[in-house]
């Protein structure tokens with residue numbers, strides 16, 4: 001296939017990648033990695049412009065492939081840099097500067113100047129190493145809802161790496177193969193088509209990563225309370241419904257620890273609303289400390305909270321709630337030179353066979369909580385059914 005046509009097509013694909021990533025960067029209020037991926041598109045475009053100029057002018061000085069190949073290698077590196085930045089790692093452009101200078105300088109080796117095939121064999125390990133570092137990062141992504149979004153880029157990088165190695169291997173075992181500078185031999189045409197495919201799919205794969213990441217962040221924000229980091233009522237509905245269905249299928253006991261800060265209005269009135277916010281975070285942090293890491297924690301509103309506990313009998317549930325109450329009572333909030341004593345009132349309830357919904361149990365836990373308030377606050381009250389079991393335990 002005509003080399004000039006492929007260079008123009010690759011240049012167009014690189015331009016689309018650069019523009020799409022830049023536009024997505026603006027639309028996503030500056031998501032990490034997109035500018036690096038836009039830069040990758042620009043570097044590939046620049047390498048195509050150099051190649052285009054060489055074909056059109058017919059000039060073959062070694063400086064032309066030196067610059068073109070350095071830009072091309074930099075394009076591959078920038079894809080990894082974007083991924084690193086997206087994952088919160090430094091992009092390492094200092095390393096890129098070193099690699100680009102090395103790639104350019106290698107063109108003045110007599111081996112590289114002897115034949116185009118030699119240059120291809122010389123630069124294949126460098127490009128494959130860059131692709132491999134991207135694959136390694138992608139492969140190590142933890143399992144979870146975001147992982148699938150990284151797979152298209154991983155497959156693309158593996159495919160690209162494989163074709164580079166096959167082409168270099170072929171040249172190594174067929175030393176009589178002759179390639180001309182920016183020629184249209186089958187081996188070069190195949191390589192150019194892979195570059196074209198890479199540029200077309202890389203942009204889409206990177207966009208997919210960002211879009212999925214933002215979708216998950218939005219979903220998390222919609223289910224989380226921003227002050228405490230605890231889940232909100234909406235999340236409670238999803239999670240408790242799922243757990244209640246599990247209980248119905250013969251799973252473990254499902255219980256609620258509902259609690260409310262005592263005389264919280266007085267904290268706000270005496271110390272101000274922002275100290276009130278600090279006090280809420282203080283109480284939730286202590287509750288987290290007293291609970292096990294795997295209980296689901298919810299802020300239901302204002303200074304009302306609930307913990308969804310699975311797999312514990314009434315006696316153990318009472319013990320857990322007492323630990324929370326005790327730690328909060330023993331740990332006043334220090335704010336400057338002020339010490340603010342805090343306590344919570346707690347109610348407990350476990351889902352019963354007659355319950356038609358988890359909300360029945362939460363309602364009972366709420367009733368028990370208000371009984372704690374009526375009986376003087378700073379105490380744990382199991383709802384009557386739980387209390388009966390607790391006596392038996």
Ligand SMILES: Nc1nc2c(ncn2[C@@H]2O[C@H](COP(=O)(O)OP(=O)(O)OP(=O)(O)O)[C@@H](O)[C@H]2O)c(=O)[nH]1
Pocket residue numbers: 227260261262263264265266268272273274275276277280301302303373377
């Ligand atoms: N600082 C702060 N205060 C809040 C927040 N949400 C609710 N509140 C306040 O919490 C207080 C709750 O007051 P009450 O419902 O009267 O309860 P209380 O003073 O704790 O009294 P008892 O519950 O009966 O012990 C109100 O003053 C609300 O304004 C919040 O996010 N931050």
